[in-house]
Amino acid sequence: MTSPETASPSLFGRLAGRSRPVRTSHDxxxxxxxxxxxxxxxxxxxxxxxxxxxxxxxxxxxxxxAGKSTLMRLLIRDELATQGHVVVDGDDLARLRRRAVPRVRRKIGVVFQDFKLLPRKTVWENVAFALEVTGTPRAKIRPAVDRVIALVGLTAQAAQIPTQLSGGEQQRTAIARALVHDPRIIIADEPTGNLDPVISWEIIQLLLRINELGVTILMATHDAEVVTALRKRVVALEEGRVIRDELGAAYHRED
Amino acid sequence: MVAFVLFSIRRAWQGFWRNALMSLAATLTMVLMLTLLAGFFVLQNVLLASLTFVEQKVEVVAYVQNTATQDQVNALVAKVQAMPEVASVQFVSRDQALANFRQTLAAQGRPDLTTSLDQNPLYASVNVKLRDPSQLSAVVSAIGDQPIVRSVINIQALVDRVLTFTSVVRSAGIAILGIVGVIVLFIIVNTIRLAVVARAEEIEIMRLVGASDAFIRWPFVFEGALVGLLGAMITLGLLLLASQPLSQAMVSFFNVLPIELGSVGRDTTALVLGTGVGLGVLGAWVSVRTYLIR
Incomplete structure (x- = not known):
């Protein structure tokens, strides 16, 4: 088994320094x-x-x-860890006061397999919704929504409702909504699970582009082809344990 | 703050109309339940008023000796009037008693046989109305001891039965109103819950994008209040429409029951509005709580 230490020296450094406080600004x-x-x-x-x-x-x-969804639910503090620390952008979620939870959630964009769009709102309204319900002034909503909708390439479809869109366009809408708070990280739970291969690749390309803009991406997936082709960092879970953590890895273990 | 309240009210209004069918169902349930509650409340009040009316009918009638002088009668009336249990005293002279009797006969359409009598067979009486019918025996014995009093009609057994009956009816009325109130509470809260659960997905999205509890809760609370207010208004409208023919039917059915119902209308309005809005808010509050941050 390839241990995280051999896979990534920088990761080794972090894990070796367990005694120092878990709060680190760039993790x-x-x-x-x-x-x-x-x-x-x-x-x-x-x-x-x-x-x-x-x-x-x-x-x-x-x-x-294997625990992928549980891990994501811990990150958005839908659940609390029974033991151990979960730290998101410097905030230890176990110590977080209830009132502070929404603030942390705005630093995390979530994307799901089933999109979770509001069926009676247009693309634009679905994205704007995320800002409205967090008390963003109206004057700031319009430019922010226009910007992320352009980023995901849905400007032409902005006035359509989800049922008029293809699956890929719906997922783009969900990604735009996840981006509109300018998050530090995007957590995507099987974002291509409902999409055919060609559309899946489009979504992956979009996520890669967002990643290039500096947004951290954590994506749970079953899509072996995508994982193997991209040679990114792969964390494998089995029965609740991390059994593999490699950089530039394939979907399946290769040694 | 103002922006937040405006936001909540706007969202509540949107939520109400975007789920028009669900809102309509909730409002109609609200109307049904409030009508039930108001119906029982009015019934209870009518019942209480009639019981009070019956109790006021309890009278002590003391017949006065024919030999009693006017001074003696006046002294008796003054004495009885001074008793704390007594509400009012009325002296009915022999002539008056005869006149009353003749009137009653005439009203019942029976032949007046008193004209064939050569003298008035009736006694003068002192009619005493009581503040509280349960004080009957004390008043009866006090008056019966007076020398000029010939006899006192003892209706103790009858009064006891009336009092038992009215107290049972009063307690039963309050118990039934309480039970109906609890049923109404559960049905309304449950209906609002259904309307909230129907939008669980929307709430989930709000949580995921980092909406605070207040932003999730208050629109639903306002929406619950809106359903309650609308339901209460419709209920009051229906009651207003029904009240005129109903009270007329009651009057003709009970053959003129002089019931004092002045405050019932105001009380019913307060009850319906308060229950409607209150339960709408309560239902929304507890329903949304399930979805908030644990």
Whole structure:
């Protein structure tokens, strides 16, 4: 098994320095000895260590039930870790006061397999919704929404409602919504799971472009072809444990 | 702050109309429940008023000896009037008693046989109205001890039965109103919950994009208040339409029941508005809470 230490010297450095405080400004996500046990007794994550530096593009792979979704739910503080630390952009989520949770969530853009768009709102309104419900003044909403809609290439479709769009366009809308708060990280849970291969590649290309703009991307996926072709960092989970953490890796283990 | 309230109200208004069917269902349930509640409330009030009316009918009638002088009668009336249990005293002379009796016979369409009598067979009486019918026996014995009093009609057993009946009816009325109130509470809160659950996805998105609890909660609370207000207004409109024919039917059915219902209209309005808006807000509040940050 390829250990994280051999895969990435910089990562080795971070993991070796466990004694120093987990707050580090250039790591967007730090999971330290994280265990999650659900009330029904199921162990979803066991002793997970994961450090994602700013600007990284990380694939999270593993079979269903391996803990990918639980990990993402911990990051958006939908759930709290049973043990260990989850630190997002310097905030230890376990110590975060309830009132501070929304502020942290605005630093995380989430994208799902099923898009989660509001069916009666247009593309533009769906994106603007994320700003409206967080109390953004109206004058600031228009330029911000126009900008991200242009970024994902949906300016022409801005006035359409989700049912008039293709799956790829719906996912672009969701990505635009995730981007509109100018997040530090985008967490994408199987974003191409409902899309055909060609469209999937378009979405991946979009995420890569966003990554180039400096946004960290953490993407859970089953798409072996995409993962293997891109040779990015791959974190593999199995039965709640990180069994592999490699840079420039393929979907399956290669040694 | 102002911007936040305006935002919440605008979102509540949008939410209401975007889910028009659900909002309509919630509003109609609200109307149904409020009508039920108001119906029971009015019924309860009518019942209480009639019971009070019946209780006011309880009278002590003391017949006075024919030999009693006017001074003695006046002294008796003054004495009885001074008793704390007594509301009012009325002296009915023999002639008056006869006149009343003749009137009653005439009203019932029966032949007046008193004209064939050579003298008035009736006694003068002192009719005493009580503040509280449960004080009957004390007043009866006090008056019965007076020398000029010939006899006192003892209706103790009847009064006891009336009092038992009215107290049972009062408690039962309050209990039924309470039960109906609880049922109304659960149905309305549950209906609002359905309307909120129907939009669980919207709430989930709000949470995911980092909306604070206040931004999630208040639009729904305002929407609940809107449903409550609308339901209350429709209910009050229906009650207003129904009140005139209903009270007329009641009057003709009970053959002129002189019931004092002056404050019932105001109380019912307050009850319907308060319950409607209150339960709308409460229902929305507890329903949304499920979705907020744990």
């Amino acid at each position: 967007v996500v730090v999971l330290h000895d994280v265990t999650k046990r659900y009330p029904n007794g199921r162990m979803a994550l066991r002793d997970v260590d994961l450090v994602v530096p700013e600007g990284d593009f990380v694939f999270l792979v593993g079979p269903s039930g």
